[in-house]
Amino acid sequence: MIEIRSLYKSFADKDVLKNINTTFVEGQTNLIIGQSGSGKTVLMKCIVGLLEPTRGQILYDGRDFVTMSKTERTLLRREMGMIFQSAALFDSMSVLENVMFPLDMFSSMNLRERKRRARQCLERVNLLEAQQKYPGEISGGMQKRVAIARAIALNPKYLFCDEPNSGLDPKTSLVIDALIHDITVEFNITTIMNTHDMNSVMGIGDSIIFIKEGHQEWVGDKTQVATSDNQALTDFIFASDLLQKARKAFV
Amino acid sequence: MKSILQPLVTFGRYLQLMAKVFSRPERLRMYWKQYVKEMQQLGVDSIGIVLMISFFIGAVICIQMKVNIQSPWMPRFTTGYTTREILLLEFSSSIMCLILAGKVGSNIASEIGTMRVTQQIDALDIMGVNSASFLILPKIMALLTMIPVLVTFSMVAGFGGAYAISFAGILTPDDLTYGLQHSFNQWFVWMSIIKSFFFAFIIASVSAFYGYTVEGGSVEVGKASTDSVVHCSMLILFADIFLTQILS
Numbered sequence: 001m002i003e004i005r006s007l008y009k010s011f012a013d014k015d016v017l018k019n020i021n022t023t024f025v026e027g028q029t030n031l032i033i034g035q036s037g038s039g040k041t042v043l044m045k046c047i048v049g050l051l052e053p054t055r056g057q058i059l060y061d062g063r064d065f066v067t068m069s070k071t072e073r074t075l076l077r078r079e080m081g082m083i084f085q086s087a088a089l090f091d092s093m094s095v096l097e098n099v100m101f102p103l104d105m106f107s108s109m110n111l112r113e114r115k116r117r118a119r120q121c122l123e124r125v126n127l128l129e130a131q132q133k134y135p136g137e138i139s140g141g142m143q144k145r146v147a148i149a150r151a152i153a154l155n156p157k158y159l160f161c162d163e164p165n166s167g168l169d170p171k172t173s174l175v176i177d178a179l180i181h182d183i184t185v186e187f188n189i190t191t192i193m194n195t196h197d198m199n200s201v202m203g204i205g206d207s208i209i210f211i212k213e214g215h216q217e218w219v220g221d222k223t224q225v226a227t228s229d230n231q232a233l234t235d236f237i238f239a240s241d242l243l244q245k246a247r248k249a250f251v
Numbered sequence: 252m253k254s255i256l257q258p259l260v261t262f263g264r265y266l267q268l269m270a271k272v273f274s275r276p277e278r279l280r281m282y283w284k285q286y287v288k289e290m291q292q293l294g295v296d297s298i299g300i301v302l303m304i305s306f307f308i309g310a311v312i313c314i315q316m317k318v319n320i321q322s323p324w325m326p327r328f329t330t331g332y333t334t335r336e337i338l339l340l341e342f343s344s345s346i347m348c349l350i351l352a353g354k355v356g357s358n359i360a361s362e363i364g365t366m367r368v369t370q371q372i373d374a375l376d377i378m379g380v381n382s383a384s385f386l387i388l389p390k391i392m393a394l395l396t397m398i399p400v401l402v403t404f405s406m407v408a409g410f411g412g413a414y415a416i417s418f419a420g421i422l423t424p425d426d427l428t429y430g431l432q433h434s435f436n437q438w439f440v441w442m443s444i445i446k447s448f449f450f451a452f453i454i455a456s457v458s459a460f461y462g463y464t465v466e467g468g469s470v471e472v473g474k475a476s477t478d479s480v481v482h483c484s485m486l487i488l489f490a491d492i493f494l495t496q497i498l499s
Contacts, residue, residue: 048377077379088370092288102378105278160377 001026002047002158002190007056009042016042018214020056026157026190028206029181033196035236039214041162044194048082048160049073060158078106081151081189082160083180085167087143089135089150095122096131099149106154121149125179141172148179152187159184161193165200173197177204198237201225210236265460271383272391272456285389293355293390294397298404304350305343305405309412312337317421330422331430334413336439343405344443345491348450351398352483356458359390360479363462364472372463383463391455398451399444406440442498449494453486 002024009017016039024030032040045051047058049065058065060076068076089098099118103109109117122128125145130138135146144164151159161180165173177197181204184191193200201208205222210233218230225237238244276282316330363386366372375382410431417427461479465471 050373050376074379077377080377080379082374082377084370084374086369088374090371090374091365104281105378105380 001061002192003057003059004043004047005057005059007043007046007058008054009039009046009051010054016214017046017053020211020216022209022216022219024190024192025207027185027188029184029191029193029204030207030209031201031205032192032194032209032211033201033236034211034217035196038211040194040211043211044160044162044192047192048080049077078154079157080160081154081156081158083144083147083151083162083164085163087135087140087147089143089146091135093134094131095127095133095135095138095146098135098146099153102150102154118149118153121153122146124152124183125149141168141176144168144172144176145179148176148183152183155187156189159189159191161191161195163194163196165195165197170199173199174203180204201237212236264464265457268383268387268460268463269456271381272387272459274381274384276384276388277381282385282389285385286392289389289393290397293358293393294401297351297354297397297401300350300354301347301401301405302408305338305347305408306412306415308342308346309334309338309409310416311412312342312409313413313416313427314421317416321422327422327426328430328433331413331427332433333430334427335410335431335435338406338409338413339439339443343402343409344446344450345487347402347405348398348447348454348487349484351401352450352454352458352487353480355394356454356479356483357476359455359458360462361472361476363387363459364465364475367463367465368468368472387456387459387463390459391452394451394455395448398454399447402443402447406443445498446491446494449490450487453490454483457483457486 004020004022004024007017007020008015020043032043034040042051046053047065053066056066060079063072063076065073065076089095090101093101096115096118099121100114103114103117107114107117119128119131122131125148127142127145127149130142130146135143138146147164159180164176164180168176177200180191180193183189193204195201202222202225205225207221208219208225209216210218210230212232218228218233220228225233228234313330313334316333320329320333321327363372366386372382372386375385413427413431414424416422417424458479461475461482462472465475
């Protein structure tokens with residue numbers, strides 16, 4: 001479980017995050033949604049420690065990440081996995097080597113065990129046949145699946161996904177969403193996903209926080225999001241003509 | 252005021268990065284693997300260009316010395332002697348490192364810069380890997396190992412070029428051999444190699460600094476690559492003055 005308490009982040013004199021208070025529960029896909037520039041990426045970067053919050057607390061199962069020493073942070077990071085918008089695979093390594101990398105760095109397994117574990121992870125994302133290929137030789141969707149395999153290699157307690165569907169076609173996006181959701185439930189991971197993909201919101205949003213201009217505007221889940229009377233949320237969710245028509249028909 | 256302080260700020264950031272680079276490695280096995288890979292990529296892959304450039308420059312120096320210095324009043328070994336001194340004292344260490352700053356330095360800056368803009372460095376940081384050390388330390392160690400070797404190869408190839416010219420009939424191989432051996436001071440070879448250690452460190456660390464601190468996209472990566480070559484070249488030239496003064 002990750003708890004965010006009174007989190008603020010400013011750049012120069014501009015407040016990008018203002019008083020964020022929320023809890024991300026384990027075994028659920030917790031979505032952060034909002035328009036581009038609303039502050040959701042900054043929130044994610046603060047949570048994983050790529051940015052330092054101006055003030056507030058980020059509690060990983062009660063451990064405050066903000067006040068932790070460098071060594072404690074390094075140890076905690078080994079419990080995290082992250083899937084980036086761009087997949088962020090290492091270009092110079094094959095798919096198998098990419099998945100093996102966290103194991104090579106931090107596990108005490110021997111080479112055979114590391115390979116076996118990496119292949120298990122690749123099998124989990126249905127990519128065993130691509131293990132010898134390089135990131136440049138596989139599609140964007142496959143790269144995201146490799147990133148998922150790499151992220152789960154060390155059995156993380158916390159999984160972060162920064163717009164994992166960005167640049168993917170709707171069908172592949174659904175595959176990625178399903179994979180993230182299944183892994184979250186299967187391994188009881190606290191998953192936080194940053195998205196503005198409505199399919200993800202409606203499909204896997206076990207818990208949703210809507211950020212608007214740095215404020216926490218709304219908190220709920222996928223069953224409440226379509227029927228919420230929050231105007232800002234409704235404007236965001238039903239921004240497209242197609243969804244507006246669908247909503248009218250539904251109502 | 253800001254522009255005056257900017258070089259100091261940059262130097263401070265460089266020192267901070269170096270402090271991160273020279274911290275204790277997490278997993279030596281992985282660093283060793285990277286080190287071997289970097290020796291191949293940065294060093295072994297540069298052997299061809301070093302040999303080719305050195306061979307032709309050795310030949311050209313020999314021709315120039317013959318045409319411009321040799322006269323009936325000068326001993327016939329002068330061409331070989333001056334060719335050797337130029338190759339050993341300046342070309343094979345300083346000029347070759349300037350060339351390598353272009354080839355290897357831009358490679359390092361663009362590789363690390365691309366990793367930065369494609370979030371590969373963020374991925375390492377989030378895993379808990381000291382990305383600065385993991386990416387930069389093996390490159391520094393690889394260049395410290397390989398550049399002295401390349402400098403030695405350059406000397407040999409330069410002499411090869413001079414001999415090729417002598418066999419073409421511009422001067423006799425015997426005169427060239429006598430000139431190359433005349434008043435030979437072994438220290439000049441060591442001086443070149445010692446200088447190359449400093450130049451190797453400059454090339455690897457400065458280029459890595461520019462790559463690692465890139466912010467933005469492909470344009471910034473290109474700029475970082477150019478900046479790294481310019482600054483490496485300037486620092487090599489400055490260092491050459493001091494090192495030549497100290498070691499001579």
